[in-house]
Amino acid sequence: MFWIAALMAVGGAAGVVLQRNPFYSVLSLVVHLISLAVLFLLLRAEFLAAAQVIVYAGAVMVLYVFVVAYVGGLEDPLTEPNPALRTAAPLFAGALLIELGIAIVGSGLKAIDTHGPHLGAGFGSPSEIGALFLTKFLFPFEVVSLLLLVAAVGAVALARPAASADRELARDRVSAGMSASSQSGD
Amino acid sequence: MDIVWYLVLSALIFCIGALGVLTRRSPLVILISLELMLNGGNLALAAFARMTGTSDGQVFALIVMIVAAAEVVVGLGLIVAMYRSRLPMDVDEMSELKG
Numbered sequence: 001m002f003w004i005a006a007l008m009a010v011g012g013a014a015g016v017v018l019q020r021n022p023f024y025s026v027l028s029l030v031v032h033l034i035s036l037a038v039l040f041l042l043l044r045a046e047f048l049a050a051a052q053v054i055v056y057a058g059a060v061m062v063l064y065v066f067v068v069a070y071v072g073g074l075e076d077p078l079t080e081p082n083p084a085l086r087t088a089a090p091l092f093a094g095a096l097l098i099e100l101g102i103a104i105v106g107s108g109l110k111a112i113d114t115h116g117p118h119l120g121a122g123f124g125s126p127s128e129i130g131a132l133f134l135t136k137f138l139f140p141f142e143v144v145s146l147l148l149l150v151a152a153v154g155a156v157a158l159a160r161p162a163a164s165a166d167r168e169l170a171r172d173r174v175s176a177g178m179s180a181s182s183q184s185g186d
Numbered sequence: 187m188d189i190v191w192y193l194v195l196s197a198l199i200f201c202i203g204a205l206g207v208l209t210r211r212s213p214l215v216i217l218i219s220l221e222l223m224l225n226g227g228n229l230a231l232a233a234f235a236r237m238t239g240t241s242d243g244q245v246f247a248l249i250v251m252i253v254a255a256a257e258v259v260v261g262l263g264l265i266v267a268m269y270r271s272r273l274p275m276d277v278d279e280m281s282e283l284k285g
Contacts, residue, residue, distance in 0.1 A: 002187040006195050013199050013222050017206035022214050029218055032199075036225055043192065043236045045244050048228075055251060060221075060258050067262045068214065071269045089208035093201050100197035104190065109237070112190045117239040124235075124244055132245050140245075144252045151256035158263035 002042055008035035026064045033057045045124045192233035200226030211276050213268070217261045224254045 012032025019025045033056045040049035104112075122128045133141045199222055206219030228247040235243025265275075273280065 002191065006191075009195065010198060010202070013202040016215075016218055016222055017202055017210070022212060022218075025215055025218050029221060032222070033225070036229060039192065039195075039229060040232050042187070043232045045232045045235065045247070048232055048244050048247055051248060051251060052228075055255060056221075056225075060255060063258060063262055064214075064218065067265060071214065071265065071275070086209075090205060092208060093205035096204055097197060097201040100200065101194065104193045104197060112193070112237065113188050114237075115187070116189060116236040119236075119239055123239070124241060128241050129245060129248065132241055136242075137245050137249075140249055144249055147256050148252060151259045155259045155263040158260070158267050 002039070005035045005038040005042070008032075009039065023065075023068050026061065026068055029064070030057055030061050033061070043124075044119060047124055047126045047129045050126075189233050189237045192236075193230055196226045196229035196233065198226075199223075199229065211278055213261075213265055213275060213277055213280075216277060217258065217265070220257070220261075221254060224250060 009032050012028045012030075012035060015028030016025045016032065019028060033052060037049040037052040037057070040046075040052060203219045203222030203224075203226060206222065207216050210216055210219065228250055231243045231247040231250065233243075235241060235247075268275065268280075
């Protein structure tokens, strides 16, 4: 089960990077997210898996698909035009992978080669996560709610200037038409 | 399955996301690749929560998820604003902050 989900997660991730059309990238990301939810279930993180499917594969993906459809399926060249960057970018990513692998294998954590300790029944359940949010992590919880509020206000503020620019454009057009008609009247 | 395999997988996903951020030039695909990187981090957090037997890592992963949602909202708002003002959809040509 782990290997199937892992293979699908890596395949979805590779699809995101290697697809030319952003729409297919978004669809590969959905595959990736759902297989990650399976991995979360294998790690006994039930609430996290449910949140992953509902928030990511549901809401965020709808937002992405909406924006891709709005902006249009722009075909994006896969390769970098700058030859130095074209070779340096995969090299950098490979170096990062090797470095992370060394960090994981050489971390010296004793429990890393086990299946993890034996867990109680409530591990990862919504009640335990909720209790932690309201007791131990109350301050991060409030900060995150404030962040969501700021992001919502920011999205509205980002959408507004274009509307006012359209209005200015319309006003300019109206005044230009009026001046043209007054000139023709003379 | 041993915890170490989950960590290796999360590192692999993170690096694929980093590769996408480095090579692609459409801001939309760069945002999606950023999601990949955040998801790699989330997987590592869940794996560490399983390793220690406490739920703290899962709470951390949930908060990362919320931050990612906020990032998507603002990023997609920026992309829509770019599209409306007829800017090229290429991060290499958007080297100025002036709107």
